[in-house]
Amino acid sequence: MDGTPSHRTNVNSLPNELLIQIATHLDTLPPSVQKFAHEPSIELTHQDETPLKSLSLVSWKWRKIVLPILFHYSRIPLDRHPQWVPIDARLLENMQSQLTNLSNHEMQIFHKMRSKFKSSSMFAFDESFDDLLINLCRVHDGDNFLKSVPNILWLPHLPNNFMAFVRLASRHNLKHHIKSIVLYSDKDYELRHVATADAPLARAVAEIWSQVFFAFDPYRVVVAAPPSTLAGLLDTQMLSSDTWAFNMKMHYIELHMSESRRNEMARFQRRPSDIALIHRRPWSHLGYNEGSSITAYSTYEYHLKQSPKMLYLILIRLAKEVVECFNIRSFSFHGVFPFSTNTTAIIRALHKIETLRSVQFQLAPGLENNLLSSPKRMGRAQPHDLWLEWNESYKVIAAYLSIFEFEDGSEFISKDCEDSTLASEFELYARMLSDKGAGWRKEGVGRWVRDFSLDREDRETLLRPSDVTTYVS
Incomplete structure (x- = not known):
């Protein structure tokens, strides 16, 4: 023994440049590339093995190294929840009976649609009137009345997260x-x-x-x-x-x-x-x-x-x-x-x-x-x-x-x-x-x-x- 203290070397002591090189070897083609020619299904982005994601959970240091590579191929699922309500004369009548419970947004819809209905010479409860003046309105946070409507419809929209x-x-x-x-x-x-x-x-x-x-x-x-x-x-x-x-x-x-x-x-x-x-x-x-x-x-x-x-x-x-x-x-x-x-x-x-x-x-x-x-x-x-x-x-x-x-x-x-x-x-x-x-x-x-x-x-x-x-x- 020469008296010099021994130093243990492990992977975390390597410079970041080498760690990045190690991580890139786990950066395989994503399923959206590998399976694009396969018969289409909702599983396009699904992958059983996710080595980069697993490596990012090892430590904060590895997370910092892996993060830019991890998101090279990202996915965004559209929100599945319906958010649109068709407003017709009958729904407007129901809104009028609950004016004190409506949100500010619902009140705006009520007044706007009421003015549109009043400007028509047709009787508000004719079936043809419903077909003519249906408007689609988006449900906002706090629109409890509109959320309770049974016929809420779906248009594509980004998820809340x-x-x-x-x-x-x-x-x-x-x-x-x-x-x-x-x-x-x-x-x-x-x-x-x-x-x-x-x-x-x-x-x-x-x-x-x-x-x-x-x-x-x-x-x-x-x-x-x-x-x-x-x-x-x-x-x-x-x-x-x-x-x-x-x-x-x-x-x-x-x-x-x-x-x-x-x-x-x-x-x-x-x-x-x-x-x-x-x-x-x-x-x-x-x-x-x-x-x-x-x-x-x-x-x-x-x-x-x-x-x-x-x-x-x-x-x-x-x-x-x-x-x-x-x-x-x-x-x-x-x-x-x-x-x-x-x-x-x-x-x-x-x-x-x-x-x-x-x-x-x-x-x-x-x-x-x-x-x-x-x-x-x-x-x-x-x-x-x-x-x-x-x-x-x-x-x-x-x-x-x-x-x-x-x-x-x-x-x-x-x-x-x-x-x-x-x-x-x-x-x-x-x-x-x-x-x-x-x-x-x-x-x-x-x-x-x-x-x-x-x-x-x-x-x-x-x-x-x-x-x-x-x-x-």
């Missing part, structure tokens, strides 16, 4: 560490039949996105919700009266901004605060997962049914954007046996977006999905019909790839090719491209790259007139 999350992010300077936000709900928006619901819905949705983007600066946003709710959150419509036939519980949309666009965003003209989500940022990628269409195959004359058309409307809306830096360069679509008519509508919209450089499709169940072996899921659907629509869809896609003026080096990916059987099926459509003179070079499983050097000189003459008129309408 959202501001607590904002304060946490502000206190720990997390705003620029939050890369991704998943906004999700499993509640259906059911007020499409109420004409006066449009304005409250638009204000509620604008308020959601204004608060999210004021508090955070994510480069990726995912919205997971039932089709009716997603349409509202995206400021679009469904364009379908057949949603019952498809029984789609949830759709996903992913909007992603490249690092270069994020760094240059200060140069872009500031967007108005009440615009739709798709125009809030210069998104470079749009991904969509509409889930399974298989339930509709069990219905009479299934081929006449129309699935929800939010994606088609969004793509058309993007195509009308005149500033190239605010348009997408990559697109991915995931569905389980969508009808070929739906695929055709998507392709028609894609053809109008000239900035596209990467396109990806998945039209069959993934390897994690046992749908085809489940009699309960299949119902009365015939496998022949499923694969017929799959093949017709890929014919439409192949025609699009042969016509669209992709840049040299652009890519097409078929995720279906991860299944070796489907990969051999798709090879037939890949050969269609060369038959029409378009040069696409295969690189890896399910990936083709546009290669001008492989184009045939007579490419234009090989295209049939129907190829162009069908997909460029």
Whole structure:
């Protein structure tokens, strides 16, 4: 022994820089990335193992180290509680009998609606009068009378603890560490039949996105919700009266901004605060997962049914954007046996977006999905019909790839090719491209790259007139 005291070294004695490096090795891809291509469910953000969260509970030092990494991928569930009441003549009469018990907000509603009713020449209790002058009013804290109304309705709104999350992010300077936000709900928006619901819905949705983007600066946003709710959150419509036939519980949309666009965003003209989500940022990628269409195959004359058309409307809306830096360069679509008519509508919209450089499709169940072996899921659907629509869809896609003026080096990916059987099926459509003179070079499983050097000189003459008129309408 030389008399020098020994010092024990443990992980907490390491410098913070090394601890950060250790923590980053636990920063795995979040479930919203890993499961985005899976059949949609409310479990998109669920993860059984959360090593970073566990590490943050070890000590205050580790919590401080882990916190910025822990919130890279954040989630915001919409509040499930209904907050809106339809005010009609009969409800106003009940309010009048309890004036002394009304809150200040309820009194304002009472006087405003009473003036509106008095200005009408109709009798206040005619049934048509109720239909004509229904107003939706939001329930505030302290509105005990309105809270007791049996018919309280739901519009999308942020949870009560959202501001607590904002304060946490502000206190720990997390705003620029939050890369991704998943906004999700499993509640259906059911007020499409109420004409006066449009304005409250638009204000509620604008308020959601204004608060999210004021508090955070994510480069990726995912919205997971039932089709009716997603349409509202995206400021679009469904364009379908057949949603019952498809029984789609949830759709996903992913909007992603490249690092270069994020760094240059200060140069872009500031967007108005009440615009739709798709125009809030210069998104470079749009991904969509509409889930399974298989339930509709069990219905009479299934081929006449129309699935929800939010994606088609969004793509058309993007195509009308005149500033190239605010348009997408990559697109991915995931569905389980969508009808070929739906695929055709998507392709028609894609053809109008000239900035596209990467396109990806998945039209069959993934390897994690046992749908085809489940009699309960299949119902009365015939496998022949499923694969017929799959093949017709890929014919439409192949025609699009042969016509669209992709840049040299652009890519097409078929995720279906991860299944070796489907990969051999798709090879037939890949050969269609060369038959029409378009040069696409295969690189890896399910990936083709546009290669001008492989184009045939007579490419234009090989295209049939129907190829162009069908997909460029």
